Amino acid sequence: MSLGSRIKEKREQLGMTQKQLADKLGVTKSAICNYENGTSSPKEDVLLNIFKVLSVDPNYLYQDSVNVTENSKKKDEIIENIRLFLDNLSDEDLTNLYDYLEFLKWKTSKRKEK
Structure with missing residues (x-):
């Protein structure tokens, strides 16, 4: 599962729309759509806010792309x-x-x- 898929999964678990997440992060709804479909990746400051807003550990979002040692x-x-x-x-x-x-x-x- 990709970073974008994990963002979408967690957002949906929280019952949040793309627009609601976008508003909380100070980005556009299309930016969220792009993150979730893998077209683009969030900048560092937005990514840090994603962790906070979605109440998620970075390892959750990256667990399939990082080998945990x-x-x-x-x-x-x-x-x-x-x-x-x-x-x-x-x-x-x-x-x-x-x-x-x-x-x-x-x-x-x-x-x-x-």
Whole structure:
């Protein structure tokens, strides 16, 4: 089953129309249609919102395209622990953490340029 098929499956399980999902993600209904039929793939920010809006783990959407190894299981466990941690942060702390992550992303990109 493809990424698009999984998105559609989960959307339908939630009783959500393509239009409703599109509205929640800030994209068009045709974009959702394109994701579901495999014509296009969601950009990173939209994909992150799909995980959130559909209340789905990334592994669910990618389970047929990614070979799950022990390392990725460990990574998933770490990510889940981070999510639990983030749920307990204040809005201000979340903003500060986000700013720091953006800084690390920038720093990494500069390192790669060298």
